[in-house]
Amino acid sequence: MSANDHDELLARFEEDRSRLRSIAFRMLGSADDADDALQEAWLRVSRAETGDVENPAAWLRTVVARVCLNALRTRRSRREQSLVHVPDPIVSPDSGPGPEDSALLAEGVGLALLVVLEGLSPAERVAFVLHDVFGVAFAEIAAVLDRSPEATRQLASRARRRVQGQAPAPDPDLARQREVVDAFFAASREGDLDGLIAVLHPDVILRSDGGSGRPQSTVVLHGAEEVAGQAAATSRLSPFIRRVLVNGVPGVVVAPRGRLQVVMAFTVTGGRIVAIDVLADPHRLSRVDLGRLEG
Template sequence: MDRTEWLVEEFEGNRAHLRAVAYRMLGSVSDAEDAVQEVWIRLSRTDVSDVDNLAGWMTTAVSRVSLNVLQRRKSRREQLYGTVADDGAERATAMAPDEEVIMADSVGSALLVILDTLAPAERLAFVLHDMFAIPFDEIAAIIGRSSAATRQLASRARRRVRGVDQPAPIDVAQHGEIVDAFLRAARTGRFEALLELLDPDVALQADDTVVASGAAPELLGSDAVARTFTGRAHGARPVLIDRTPGAVWTVGGRPRIVFAFTIGHGRITGIEMIGDPERIGTMEFTDISGINNDR
């Protein structure tokens, strides 16, 4: 058996598994098929002679492809469930109708709706660990985070799926007050006040652009996050980011770092520091001043 025949045999032997992973990640039969085909392209162009676990290699590949798709969807503000309902069946030419029904039934439309509310990294952590029993260390390598942070993502997703952490409508005024109080406490160096505003398990994440400027890629826990912000954030101002309270640091009138806050039960549970100019360019900023006076 030559190399090509061997690769085809290995790929076809894992196709159903790869398609199952991609479908649970993407919720669209056609997108899942596209992701699986992308894995074949990568496999056929890569020297895998030294790979001990080729099935694991392909699972990692399809996970990364699916994660990229989810991140692009998020940036374009697409609604995945509408895509599935509107044109998924029409575009799914690579799968027979009965297979498509079986695939959909194996997940359930209700679960897909909930999965669509998760952030891409949360969805990947939950799907790979809870549905396919992939260890957190391996998942962490895919999403570029620590094993502890990945475990936290899966836990948060699991609560959402179980209905324990269903998102309530955002109280913009209340969340705006929390962000404003956080920035004021940071500027004035009030460490204890910051701790009061932060959830004990708060996670701080920074993208590659912010990390390149000297920030840590991630911090876990209220103590570490509070120490990082104590005496800082002098140039940041509260704003609405796509109608959600957050903050932005500008230089020469241009936003350089965006602080996206996740708030639950009156405390900050997550902060994402974004410096990627392309990603920032997709955001809409609105002055938050006066919001609290409208309550």
């Protein structure tokens, strides 16, 4: 590759940075990890010695995807099997996400979906994200995974079935979603179990990740009655709740005396809450800037 071609490829990387970051974010479920992956990919591109690149966009996608695949494999090998892992949320003001957050969330990537993606194998996740979210051809994905296109198609199909079964799409009307979540907290404040059950899907799931700093907060609850009972029991936190968007859907932060304790995201489908995802890990909550939520 000539110096001029190399410079053009680096320039193309910068042009495509936003799209490449979106790909990395969906694969890794963390804005910080996506930024790290892009930095590693940029270093690889800057050091690359190869012939003419016929399709720069595809070549750069492949570089980023391989970096993410390695990161997923490393993460899977070192992470202890835990009850649940809630990825780092993107928390925005209730008025709407800023331009940078909007770019990450453009194709729709709720926290409930990211939780389900965490349960996929690294190869399944890469195949699903590249094909089903970004429309990349299986032949290109096969080169990333070092598998045949047919095997790659099967990986994506298996991942798709799991996602469709465990991460239903939220209702399209954000205002209506917020009404349902507000009704949930109104019933919680009053200790109204019937009111809580009315806005919860019978098969609702609540997933809470307290990390190593708050292991007692790592739980999974199933069913409207169990989730309603938990919500009623924590009604004392109601005065400290602030409405926000979490990965583009209605959520709240709970911050007594200005100290963030919990981020909650709600998936509302068919006018009822089908999933509640809670991050209570003190270490990861420390990365959330409460000051930027005053929008």
